[in-house]
Each structure stands twice: as structure tokens, then as C-alpha cells.
Amino acid sequence: MKKKLGIGVDIGGTNTDFGLVDAEGNIVRRGRLKMAGYDDVAVYVKDLAEALLAALGELDAEAEGIGIGAPNGNFHTSCIEHAPNLKFKGIIPLSEMIRQYINVPVMLSNDANAAAYGELIYGGAKGMKDIIMFTLGTGVGSGVIVDGKLVHGFTGCAGELGHAILVPEGRLCTCGRRGCLEEYASARGICQTFDELRRWVTCYTGKLANIPLRGLDTKLIADAAYAGDEVALKAFERTGFLLGIAAANAVAATSPEAVFLMGGPVQAGKILMEPLEKSFHEHLYVSFKGKTQIRVSELNANDVAILGAAALVKMPR
Amino acid sequence: MKKKLGIGVDIGGTNTDFGLVDAEGNIVRRGRLKMAGYDDVAVYVKDLAEALLAALGELDAEAEGIGIGAPNGNFHTSCIEHAPNLKFKGIIPLSEMIRQYINVPVMLSNDANAAAYGELIYGGAKGMKDIIMFTLGTGVGSGVIVDGKLVHGFTGCAGELGHAILVPEGRLCTCGRRGCLEEYASARGICQTFDELRRWVTCYTGKLANIPLRGLDTKLIADAAYAGDEVALKAFERTGFLLGIAAANAVAATSPEAVFLMGGPVQAGKILMEPLEKSFHEHLYVSFKGKTQIRVSELNANDVAILGAAALVKMPR
Numbered sequence: 001m002k003k004k005l006g007i008g009v010d011i012g013g014t015n016t017d018f019g020l021v022d023a024e025g026n027i028v029r030r031g032r033l034k035m036a037g038y039d040d041v042a043v044y045v046k047d048l049a050e051a052l053l054a055a056l057g058e059l060d061a062e063a064e065g066i067g068i069g070a071p072n073g074n075f076h077t078s079c080i081e082h083a084p085n086l087k088f089k090g091i092i093p094l095s096e097m098i099r100q101y102i103n104v105p106v107m108l109s110n111d112a113n114a115a116a117y118g119e120l121i122y123g124g125a126k127g128m129k130d131i132i133m134f135t136l137g138t139g140v141g142s143g144v145i146v147d148g149k150l151v152h153g154f155t156g157c158a159g160e161l162g163h164a165i166l167v168p169e170g171r172l173c174t175c176g177r178r179g180c181l182e183e184y185a186s187a188r189g190i191c192q193t194f195d196e197l198r199r200w201v202t203c204y205t206g207k208l209a210n211i212p213l214r215g216l217d218t219k220l221i222a223d224a225a226y227a228g229d230e231v232a233l234k235a236f237e238r239t240g241f242l243l244g245i246a247a248a249n250a251v252a253a254t255s256p257e258a259v260f261l262m263g264g265p266v267q268a269g270k271i272l273m274e275p276l277e278k279s280f281h282e283h284l285y286v287s288f289k290g291k292t293q294i295r296v297s298e299l300n301a302n303d304v305a306i307l308g309a310a311a312l313v314k315m316p317r
Numbered sequence: 318m319k320k321k322l323g324i325g326v327d328i329g330g331t332n333t334d335f336g337l338v339d340a341e342g343n344i345v346r347r348g349r350l351k352m353a354g355y356d357d358v359a360v361y362v363k364d365l366a367e368a369l370l371a372a373l374g375e376l377d378a379e380a381e382g383i384g385i386g387a388p389n390g391n392f393h394t395s396c397i398e399h400a401p402n403l404k405f406k407g408i409i410p411l412s413e414m415i416r417q418y419i420n421v422p423v424m425l426s427n428d429a430n431a432a433a434y435g436e437l438i439y440g441g442a443k444g445m446k447d448i449i450m451f452t453l454g455t456g457v458g459s460g461v462i463v464d465g466k467l468v469h470g471f472t473g474c475a476g477e478l479g480h481a482i483l484v485p486e487g488r489l490c491t492c493g494r495r496g497c498l499e500e501y502a503s504a505r506g507i508c509q510t511f512d513e514l515r516r517w518v519t520c521y522t523g524k525l526a527n528i529p530l531r532g533l534d535t536k537l538i539a540d541a542a543y544a545g546d547e548v549a550l551k552a553f554e555r556t557g558f559l560l561g562i563a564a565a566n567a568v569a570a571t572s573p574e575a576v577f578l579m580g581g582p583v584q585a586g587k588i589l590m591e592p593l594e595k596s597f598h599e600h601l602y603v604s605f606k607g608k609t610q611i612r613v614s615e616l617n618a619n620d621v622a623i624l625g626a627a628a629l630v631k632m633p634r
Contacts, residue, residue, distance in 0.1 A: 128471075129471070130470050130471045144570055144571060146463050146468050146470070146571075147466075147468075149464075151463050151464075151570075151571050151572075152572070153447050153463070153571050153572025153573060154445075154446070154447045154572055154573055154574035154608065154609070155572045155604060155605055155608050155609070156572075157572055157604035157605065158570065158571050158572035159569075159570070159572075160569045160572075160602050160604060160605075161569055161570060163569055163602040164566040164569040164570070165562050165565065165566055165600060166485065167485060168483065168484060168559065168562055175602060175603060176603075177599075177600060177602075242485065245482050245485050248482065249481040249482055249566070250570060252476075252477045252478055252480055252481040253461055253468075253475065253476070253478060253481070253567060253570045253571065254461060254463075254468050254470050254475050254570065254571070255468070255469070255470025255471050255472045255473075255474055255475035255476075255477075256470060256471055257471035282494075283482060283494060285477050285480040285492060285494075286492060286493075287472060287474035287477055288472055288474065288477075291471065291472050292471070292472070
């Protein structure tokens with residue numbers, strides 16, 4: 001009998017990365033398709049399926065199932081719906097199209113949901129049943145797991161905590177509303193907080209004084225903070241304070257065992273995590289205090305998108 | 318064969334109310350125990366069980382199960398845990414104690430969770446699978462239902478959205494933290510908003526000008542608003558605006574089909590509901606816009622606690 005492997009597919013605007021995953025969560029084979037070459041989704045799906053079948057063939061394995069993390073991936077319909085950063089417009093019945101070539105269960109969700117489920121199956125949340133994941137990056141995504149299952153809700157799009165409003169009448173968000181968590185805890189939000197702070201501190205003469213906002217990134221600010229720049233340090237403190245409130249608010253809804261965090265800004269380390277942990281525990285409601293952890297993802301940043309997608313197939317149905 | 322009836326028990330600081338409930342959600346028999354008479358929980362449980370058995374006997378019925386809504390009721394342990402407004406201190410294994418007398422499934426949860434489940438089984442959410450309930454009153458409670466089940470989470474205490482922080486560094490809450498929804502959307506919160514507004518409007522000469530804060534209630538303010546008091550009207554507008562944000566934030570977590578509201582302040586009618594609905598729909602993230610309703614509970618206010626508790630027994634296990 002051929003050995004069974006999970007398949008995780010991570011669809012992004014630039015590349016589609018895929019991996020064959022064994023039962024222990026090791027990615028035993030990887031592959032990539034460059035999206036630039038595809039204007040026609042039918043051609044894309046055919047090439048993807050052929051690449052997956054070729055990889056399986058080389059390992060003399062068969063697919064247990066295929067999990068896909070994709071922007072605007074709707075779990076209920078298994079379609080990609082109006083993804084702004086893909087060339088494939090409208091509603092794409094991706095799972096059904098792939099099943100024309102490989103007839104196994106195909107599960108589709110968005111990337112943050114997939115990351116949350118990957119943490120549960122392969123990462124630091126192994127053995128837990130209730131978690132929330134925040135993915136910090138260009139934006140802020142999230143995934144909510146209740147009783148061992150991803151929550152998709154009525155629309156199939158649950159877990160958009162990056163667009164929960166943290167500061168009523170606060171910063172204008174790219175989504176058109178004001179005060180979303182994303183505007184404070186994404187890489188962009190941290191840069192903006194630093195920019196505001198350095199303008200309030202009229203005597204700021206640090207190394208970043210002459211770098212315009214659009215030239216900043218979280219690594220530059222973190223490096224400055226570790227080198228003793230108090231304004232840079234304060235920017236991470238404020239981010240940690242606000243993200244701690246957002247994480248504690250999320251706990252009030254579904255009472256997870258742990259909140260996990262991943263993504264670029266988390267790489268800043270203790271200058272973010274110390275104020276974040278302090279704020280989180282201070283802002284937990286009494287029923288959850290001392291019973292809820294806040295932790296950094298234990299999945300390798302390069303693997304998480306593939307592992308998360310592959311994990312989707314393991315979800316109880 | 319005897320007919321089967323559900324039993325709903327609503328434990329409060331002053332009374333325990335119970336009802337026998339038929340399959341259509343009619344309360345066919347009611348009863349009450351006054352809590353003042355009970356210092357010893359063992360005596361209380363014995364009297365409660367005897368009252369339930371007597372009521373069943375009179376209708377020649379037997380119990381299908383017993384659902385209990387109680388302050389600090391923990392679903393996982395089926396214990397009342399350190400309820401501040403009950404005389405029974407510490408951890409009370411209530412379900413186990415009742416089963417000594419009536420050997421049927423006994424389910425325990427807090428009152429807002431029970432109300433949410435009652436709406437799903439007997440109220441306006443019939444046929445839905447994902448809802449969130451906000452109960453407005455002295456405080457603000459909530460219940461979250463995902464895929465037809467109440468969410469209790471790791472601690473058993475999920476659904477405390479009244480203590481999600483709506484305004485970082487905002488009003489001091491009775492729970493010791495700042496800016497909880499409860500401080501803005503409870504009866505107390507609405508009175509405080511009115512009190513702040515009338516002090517900002519230095520020329521306020523309305524009917525409520527000389528009533529001190531502690532003499533106000535939401536009915537007085539609502540009556541003034543309907544009589545043309547613009548400050549009173551503004552207090553409800555601001556409450557609706559903020560509660561709309563809180564409700565939209567809750568949607569970002571679990572994406573319910575509808576958010577339901579019940580409780581005293583909701584009786585104010587359109588002066589609250591119109592600004593609330595406007596704010597809710599404006600503050601919904603794009604994935605949920607046009608797909609998520611906000612509605613008033615369809616359960617009779619006098620029945621909801623008993624129906625909600627009785628409904629707990631119907632939850633899939």
C-alpha cells in the first residue's frame with residue numbers, strides 16, 4: 001500500500017507554494033508555481049494538480065487530502081471569492097476544480113485560519129481545543145478555534161479580529177472604517193505609532209529622525225529600540241499595550257486556553273512581548289485571569305502556511 | 318407513558334423561578350422559591366427538587382431534563398462558582414446535588430448563555446446555527462452560539478462580551494478595569510452618559526436637570542427623550558453608536574447570522590435601536606456587511622430565563 005501524505009497549498013499574490021506533509025508534520029517535499037504566468041484559472045489548476053501528482057509520484061505516495069490557504073478563501077463554499085490580490089476575478093470554485101484531477105477531500109480557508117489550525121495540529125497548541133491565533137504582518141489576520149474546530153460562522157469568513165474596532169473613532173483603516181486593530185498592530189501600524197511619537201517628542205534626535213514614514217519598517221524601529229532609542233521602545237510598548245487589550249477582548253468572546261501570535265512584528269522579541277503580556281494579563285476579565293496563556297507560535301515561519309493548509313484536512317467534519 | 322416536559326430553573330439572588338416547558342416552548346407550570354429562607358444549600362436543593370417533583374406529579378409528567386441558569390454557573394463543571402450575590406459560598410456542585418433527587422440530565426450555565434440558547438430553540442433565532450446574544454440590564458451579559466452549540470471555552474465561562482474593552486483607558490468598570498462595554502451599554506452606563514452630556518451642555522434646563530445621577534433610570538431618560546429632551550435623546554444615540562461598534566466587533570470573531578439584544582434598555586425602542594442599527598451596519602467589516610442582522614429578542618421578558626434554562630437540555634452533546 002502506498003503511504004499517505006497530506007498536502008498543504010498556500011496561494012499568494014506572487015507564488016503558490018505547496019508541500020507534502022507526513023503525519024508528524026514534516027514537510028517532505030516542496031514545490032512552487034509563479035503566479036505571474038497565469039491569467040486563466042483553468043490552466044493554473046491543471047498545472048498545480050500536475051505538480052502535486054508528480055511530487056506524490058516521486059515519493060511513491062498518495063494524497064490523504066488537500067488543504068488550501070488562500071486570500072478570501074471561503075470554507076463553506078470552498079471558493080475563492082473576489083480576492084483583490086489575485087488575477088482570478090469573481091468566484092472561483094477552486095476545490096471542485098482541483099478534484100477533477102485529484103479525487104480526495106479538498107478544504108479551503110483563508111491563510112490566518114489555516115495558520116491557527118496548523119498551530120493546533122502541529123505546533124504549540126497540540127492537545128488544546130480552544131485557541132485564537134493573531135497573525136501580524138502587512139495586515140492583522142486571525143483564526144478562532146472552538147472545541148477543536150475552526151470557526152467559520154454564518155458567512156464562512158469568521159475570525160477577522162484584525163478588523164475589530166479597538167479605538168472607536170481612531171485611525172482610518174484601509175477598510176474604510178476607523179480604529180481597527182490592524183491600524184495599530186500591523187507593521188504599518190507600528191511604524192505609524194513610532195511616527196506619531198517622534199513628532200510629539202519635539203526634541204527627538206534619534207537615528208531614525210530623518211527617515212520618512214514610508215521608509216520605516218518594524219525591523220529598523222526594533223533595532224533602534226534595542227540600541228537605546230526610547231521613542232522606538234515606546235512605540236513597541238504602546239503596540240503591546242493595545243494588542244494586549246485586543247487579545248483580552250477576544251478571550252472574552254470564546255475563552256480560549258491560549259492566544260497565539262505570529263508574524264514579522266513578533267520577531268521584535270521582548271520589547272513587544274513584555275508590554276504585550278503585561279497588558280494582556282491586566283486586561284483579562286476575572287473569569288479568565290490566571291487561566292489563559294499568551295504565546296508565540298511554535299511553527300517555523302517558513303512552514304506555517306503549508307502546515308496550516310495541510311492541517312485543514314484533519315479537521316473533524 | 319407519561320408525557321415528557323423540560324424544566325427550566327432560573328436562580329437569582331432574590332428568587333429561584335422554575336417552569337415546566339412543553340415541546341413548543343410553552344411554560345405549562347411555574348413555581349418559585351424565595352432565597353431568603355435558605356442559608357444551607359442542601360436544604361435549598363431538597364426543597365427545589367421536591368417542588369419540581371410535585372409540579373411534575375400534578376401534570377402526570379416526567380422530566381426530560383433540567384436546565385439551570387445561575388450566576389457564575391460553569392457549564393463544564395456544572396458547579397456554581399463563587400457567586401457574589403448568592404448566600405451559598407464557594408463551589409457548589411449543583412447538578413450533582415439535584416441528580417440525587419431527580420436522575421435526569423442536568424445542565425448548568427450562566428443566565429446570559431441560557432438566554433442565548435433559549436432564543437435559538439424557542440425564539441427569533443429558530444433555525445439559525447450561529448448567533449450572539451447581548452443581555453442589557455444592571456450589567457451587560459452575552460452568549461455566543463457557534464454551529465448550534467453554546468460556546469463555553471476552556472474555562473467554561475466564555476461569552477463575557479460585557480467585559481470586552483470598548484474604550485481603551487475609558488470609564489472605570491465595577492470589575493476594576495477601564496472601558497468595558499458594560500459601563501456604556503448597561504442601564505447604569507446610559508444614566509452616566511446622560512449625566513455627562515447634561516453637564517457638558519451648560520444651558521441644560523430639561524425636566525431631569527435637578528435629578529441627581531443616582532435618581533436616574535433609563536425609563537426616565539427615555540420618557541424625556543420621547544418628550545423632546547435633546548440631551549436625553551443624545552444619550553441614547555451615543556449608547557447606540559457605541560453598542561453598535563461592540564456588536565460589530567463581536568461579529569468579527571465568530572460571524573453569526575444575527576446579533577440579538579434583550580433587557581430593560583432595549584425597551585427604550587427606536588431612540589436606541591435606530592442609532593444602534595445604523596452604527597452596527599456602518600461598523601461591520603466588509604465580509605459581514607449585508608449578511609448579518611441585528612434584532613431584538615422575540616422571547617417574552619418574563620419567560621426568557623426559564624425558557625433559556627430549559628433549552629440547555631436540548632443542546633447537542
